[in-house]
Amino acid sequence: MDRLDRLRGPVPPRPHDARAIAALAANPGCARRAVLDAAGVDKDATAAHLGYPAPFGQSPFAITRGNAFESLVKESGCAELLRLLRELLGLPIPLAAYTDLGDVGGNPSAQVRHSHTRKLLDKAARDSDDAGTLYDHPLLRLEIAGHSAYLEPDVVAFRLGGRFHIVEIKSFAVVDGQAEPDKVAAAARQAAVYVLALMNTLEELGHDPRRVSHEVVLVCPENFANRPAATLVDVRPQLAVLRRQLARMARVGAIVDELPPELTFDLAPDADGVPTRPVAELREAVRGVDARYAPDCLSTCDLCFFCRDEASAEGSTDLLGRQVRDALGGVATVTEALGLADGSLTPGEGQEEIARLLRLADRIYAEVG
Amino acid sequence: MSTLAALARLRAVHTGTAQRLATVRHCHLSERPMVFIPLRLAGEAAAPLAAMAGTDPGHPRLLVVPQPRDRDLRFAFAAELAEILLPYFEGLQKATETVERRGAEPYERCVDAPQVIVPGRGAVAFVQLLGRSTRFRRAEGPYAVHPSVPVLGRWLTFLAQRAQYPGSSLLLAATEALSLHWATGQSTLEDANLASLVGWIDPPPGMTGASAAREAEDPLVWPPAGPATDPGFDTEVLAPAIRAYEETRSDRAAARVAEAVRSQLEPTWRLMWRAIGLLGTLPAAPGAAARWEGDRTSFTGFAAQLAEGGPPQPKRDGAVGAASRLARMERAQASYDAQRAYDDPLVMAAYRLTGEAFTGTVVATEPDRTEGEGRGRKLRPLVTVRTTDPVRLAPGTRLGTPERRGQQAEVVAIDGEHVTLKIVKGMGRGMAATPGAVPEAGERVCYAALTDEFQPPASLPAPEETPWTHGGPPPEYSPADDEPEEEWS
Numbered sequence A: 001m002d003r004l005d006r007l008r009g010p011v012p013p014r015p016h017d018a019r020a021i022a023a024l025a026a027n028p029g030c031a032r033r034a035v036l037d038a039a040g041v042d043k044d045a046t047a048a049h050l051g052y053p054a055p056f057g058q059s060p061f062a063i064t065r066g067n068a069f070e071s072l073v074k075e076s077g078c079a080e081l082l083r084l085l086r087e088l089l090g091l092p093i094p095l096a097a098y099t100d101l102g103d104v105g106g107n108p109s110a111q112v113r114h115s116h117t118r119k120l121l122d123k124a125a126r127d128s129d130d131a132g133t134l135y136d137h138p139l140l141r142l143e144i145a146g147h148s149a150y151l152e153p154d155v156v157a158f159r160l161g162g163r164f165h166i167v168e169i170k171s172f173a174v175v176d177g178q179a180e181p182d183k184v185a186a187a188a189r190q191a192a193v194y195v196l197a198l199m200n201t202l203e204e205l206g207h208d209p210r211r212v213s214h215e216v217v218l219v220c221p222e223n224f225a226n227r228p229a230a231t232l233v234d235v236r237p238q239l240a241v242l243r244r245q246l247a248r249m250a251r252v253g254a255i256v257d258e259l260p261p262e263l264t265f266d267l268a269p270d271a272d273g274v275p276t277r278p279v280a281e282l283r284e285a286v287r288g289v290d291a292r293y294a295p296d297c298l299s300t301c302d303l304c305f306f307c308r309d310e311a312s313a314e315g316s317t318d319l320l321g322r323q324v325r326d327a328l329g330g331v332a333t334v335t336e337a338l339g340l341a342d343g344s345l346t347p348g349e350g351q352e353e354i355a356r357l358l359r360l361a362d363r364i365y366a367e368v369g
Numbered sequence B: 001m002s003t004l005a006a007l008a009r010l011r012a013v014h015t016g017t018a019q020r021l022a023t024v025r026h027c028h029l030s031e032r033p034m035v036f037i038p039l040r041l042a043g044e045a046a047a048p049l050a051a052m053a054g055t056d057p058g059h060p061r062l063l064v065v066p067q068p069r070d071r072d073l074r075f076a077f078a079a080e081l082a083e084i085l086l087p088y089f090e091g092l093q094k095a096t097e098t099v100e101r102r103g104a105e106p107y108e109r110c111v112d113a114p115q116v117i118v119p120g121r122g123a124v125a126f127v128q129l130l131g132r133s134t135r136f137r138r139a140e141g142p143y144a145v146h147p148s149v150p151v152l153g154r155w156l157t158f159l160a161q162r163a164q165y166p167g168s169s170l171l172l173a174a175t176e177a178l179s180l181h182w183a184t185g186q187s188t189l190e191d192a193n194l195a196s197l198v199g200w201i202d203p204p205p206g207m208t209g210a211s212a213a214r215e216a217e218d219p220l221v222w223p224p225a226g227p228a229t230d231p232g233f234d235t236e237v238l239a240p241a242i243r244a245y246e247e248t249r250s251d252r253a254a255a256r257v258a259e260a261v262r263s264q265l266e267p268t269w270r271l272m273w274r275a276i277g278l279l280g281t282l283p284a285a286p287g288a289a290a291r292w293e294g295d296r297t298s299f300t301g302f303a304a305q306l307a308e309g310g311p312p313q314p315k316r317d318g319a320v321g322a323a324s325r326l327a328r329m330e331r332a333q334a335s336y337d338a339q340r341a342y343d344d345p346l347v348m349a350a351y352r353l354t355g356e357a358f359t360g361t362v363v364a365t366e367p368d369r370t371e372g373e374g375r376g377r378k379l380r381p382l383v384t385v386r387t388t389d390p391v392r393l394a395p396g397t398r399l400g401t402p403e404r405r406g407q408q409a410e411v412v413a414i415d416g417e418h419v420t421l422k423i424v425k426g427m428g429r430g431m432a433a434t435p436g437a438v439p440e441a442g443e444r445v446c447y448a449a450l451t452d453e454f455q456p457p458a459s460l461p462a463p464e465e466t467p468w469t470h471g472g473p474p475p476e477y478s479p480a481d482d483e484p485e486e487e488w489s
């Protein structure tokens, strides 16, 4: 794994939070991101140094609102949450203990906190009493390409009898039973990361990972009030995608082996953390690993503007999105597609059909446009 | 996406300017549209922060909520918005026309209807949420609001519901209306940015569409068209201004918030009128006027319902309602697609590419051919067309034609480049074809396997009988007891 360390340079690997891990599944075909993520490279800083800062920011209003809602749900030992769980799971939970796993005293390292979480989870998995227990601030761990990513979910793990549920608290509103689909999808992807981490932990401890429910409890404000409401969301599809992507990243070694040995994404930060690596050099290094740009990158990957410019300079049809690429039968560049359309280019093998369509489209466009 | 639309995008990349996807305008464009640009406080479902609205490009009205978390200020915003929108809706109800109908009483229909134009889909969703959060309010009792607020809520709900109806132009999203008519050299995802879309279609002098679009992505040059604001603006400008207002509640502090949001809204305001101007450069499609008539009927019906004191729209469709609504929407969509194709050769082109339509030259006809005996004898002319389009139609398929909208033909046989058709509908009762009813040899014709089942309404139905062509009957109202108290916080 020191090859990955070399790619990153002499800085600690960037921790993957669940959001970053969930985003891994967004463009699984991209080798560039697989390598950068596996090496724990700070993509945000890389993009900024390249002159293409990532377009993601979070409004302070959204952050305040999120925190306020979360503390409302967790108030007085998660009393409100417990009420919701009773209703949702239809269970007469007489009593529920509340354990704050973040409460370890002092300022412990992630390892220490994680082993504390493990210990308590192990104990919880052995207990089979009927009382429920809420575990707040668990520190979970997920192996990503040989590195441990520690995850501190803004969630609670809830155990009742022999089963564990992941509870995710989100502050987007559910109005008349409907929420913005993008937000629900993102929440499900993130929750899947926690489910997987919890499953792995139980398995390591010798328990049956199936005791973690694939139905997560999503807690959101209802309608226009601050009153929380809970819904069960099945995250099996997200789990499958995530597993596939993690397996891919574990095999990232094969891609890395192909890379020139001197390649590195080291930003060479000075004493103040300001990158000193010549930009042209860094650009060449990043370009040394193949990307697969898609417009979705614009909302999922820090390098999106850099890769978009690269795709644009190459005249790649990826720039226009999947729908266009599909309609073009996978023809890779704009010049090639236009050449096929005006007949100046002879179609290659397997391109006869799309060439015929493009020529026809070109003729009709000229006729009526 | 059709190969044609994909090719248009490639050409846009190549030339650096947007390419036409339509030769005519498929949406109605009002002479006096109401432009409405709402902004929402980040992190909240429907907390209005500000809005710019008006029918005069030179005189936008700016509405501001200096502390969007304050419930009273929110309802004050809603009342102020009602002051702008309600007179606009009411003014349009004054002039009516009498619609005659066979076998029933004539009825009155408004000669015009409102057209609210918002920047994009996000704003349409916001209109719906704003409608939902205001229509159940009450003017008396606990949490009383200004009486105009629930009325506004019902209008906004009506508009938002109508916006889902294919081909309706009462509530238009500018990005969608533009994307229907132009292809850019970027992805559909990026087309959702109004500034970049307009940049492609109408770049400033000396700039390509591509470079104008890139520039439009800088939130400092072109603030987002809403309802979400730029997070950088929130952090650096808005948050301190709102905090100052929170601390002093002074007019000066309120004015500071107003200036901040004005800086975010004004560029979009100008952009919206440019978008409207661009749409106005295209001649209206015949179908757009017919669909607008449906919009006018729907508007007239809703205004009447409101005047009769009907209840607010319910929170959800029942399951049965939702299912039949879906079926209606599908039919309406098919109809809308067909109308656009028959109105516009560039839209028809996509169907020619897939073999569902073809264009060619008539090579032979049998105009006076008949079928059947005695009283059942009917005129069934044959027409043979030569085409180089890749026709993929089975014998027996029903076809329509833009040249003769009342007619229908049937595929008889396809032999190489020759398609033989039989005209089976719209030939009249006579035994000889009227001149011009059957295309003549040498004529360019187009036939398509698209049926437009849209029937202009014969009458103004009672609200509960509103046909699918006009949005369907209003769902039943089921009051919930917590409605007026429901917070909006």
Ligand code: SF4
Pocket: A027, A030, A031, A032, A033, A291, A292, A293, A294, A297, A301, A302, A303, A304, A305, A307
């Ligand atoms: S932005 Fe670039 S690196 Fe990131 S996923 Fe897309 S193509 Fe890969």
